[in-house]
Amino acid sequence: MPHLLHLDSALDPRASSSRPVTAAFAQAWRALGPDHTVTHHDLQADPPPHLAHAALHWAAPLRTADEAAAEVDDPVQRALLDELLAADVLxxxxPMYNWSLPSTLKAWVDHVHVLGTTVPFGDRTDxxxxxxxxxxxxxxxxxxxxxxxTAGLDHTVPPLAQVLGQSFGMHVEVVTLDLxxxxxxxxxAPLAGDAEAQRVAATTRVQELARALG
Ligand SMILES: Cc1cc2nc3c(=O)[nH]c(=O)nc-3n(C[C@H](O)[C@H](O)[C@H](O)COP(=O)(O)O)c2cc1C
Incomplete structure (x- = not known):
């Protein structure tokens, strides 16, 4: 059963530019058939907390004696990892906020980027x-x-490409809407036509991707 994990992190559901595009992907995915399931996690409505302990960056067998003694375990992290690992497509x-990731999305990354669990480290090669x-x-x-x-000011896509692509080994498709x-x-105002063209192109592109990936 092809399963999609759909994350949104835009602040304002009514005025967002990214949400209609991700919704178009999810709609095209669902249209492929009832077996094409979706988990929608709105990180703005249901934000992960900040990571509670540095030990959570490491799989349990890789933790120091001090970290192990603290018996750190976090059900929020476990739930986020389970949600991600269940997805065939993410x-x-x-959105770009202050040239970087929304803090909710960064908190999600901090929970799921775990050395020895989602990222190979030492003899934990999975x-x-x-x-x-x-x-x-x-x-x-x-x-x-x-x-x-201004291309070098984009600190939103590069960290996601690094984490999802380099660390997790995923194939990363990037769809941008500028302006x-x-x-x-x-x-x-003179750029409004260009902005609209980018919105339309992004929507068409994600619909194509959903059909190709599903
Ligand atoms: C808190 C905040 C910070 C922003 N910072 C930037 C920025 O650094 N550069 C930029 O080009 N746009 C910036 N913007 C504009 C957003 O990138 C733009 O509104 C975009 O459409 C956000 O996606 P969304 O509409 O899905 O939330 C910012 C918007 C907000 C709300």
Whole structure:
């Protein structure tokens, strides 16, 4: 049964640019048939707490004696890991906030990026998510086109590509929508047509991806 984990992290469900795009992916996924199941985790409505202890960055057998003595265990982390490991495909709504990840999404990353559990480390070589696909939908108020003067300011997509791609071994597809503030910032008004074209292209792209991956 192909299963999708759909994460959203945009602050405002009514005005979000990323949420309609992730929703279009999920809708196209569900349209593939009743066996195409979805878990939707809204990280804004149901945010993970900050990581409670540094030991949670390590699988239990890799913890120091002090960490082991503290008997750190976290049901929130276990639940987030179970939710992720159950997914054949991961969909991440990743708006740019202050050039980086929403804090809710960063907290999610901190819980699931675990050396020796989701990330191979030492003799713990398992990489359980390797070969699966993650689709990252990143909406940004300004423009961050590759090769442009502001491309290096994008600290939203690169950490996700590192964690999901390099650490987890997932195949990462990135879909971006730039210029989403064109309708709000008067100086960006001439860019409204470009912004709309990017929104349409992103929606079409995620629908294609859902059909290809499902
Ligand atoms: C707290 C906050 C910080 C933001 N920081 C940036 C930024 O650093 N660069 C940028 O281009 N846009 C920034 N924006 C604009 C958002 O990236 C833009 O509104 C985007 O559409 C967010 O995705 P969403 O609509 O799904 O929330 C910020 C918006 C908010 C609410």
């Amino acid at each position: 969909l991440v709504g990743a 990489q359980p998510l390797a070969g699966r696909t993650a689709v990252v939908v990143s909406s940004r108020g300004a423009g961050y086109a590759p090769g442009g003067p 989403t503030l064109a309708g709000r910032v008067p100086a960006m």
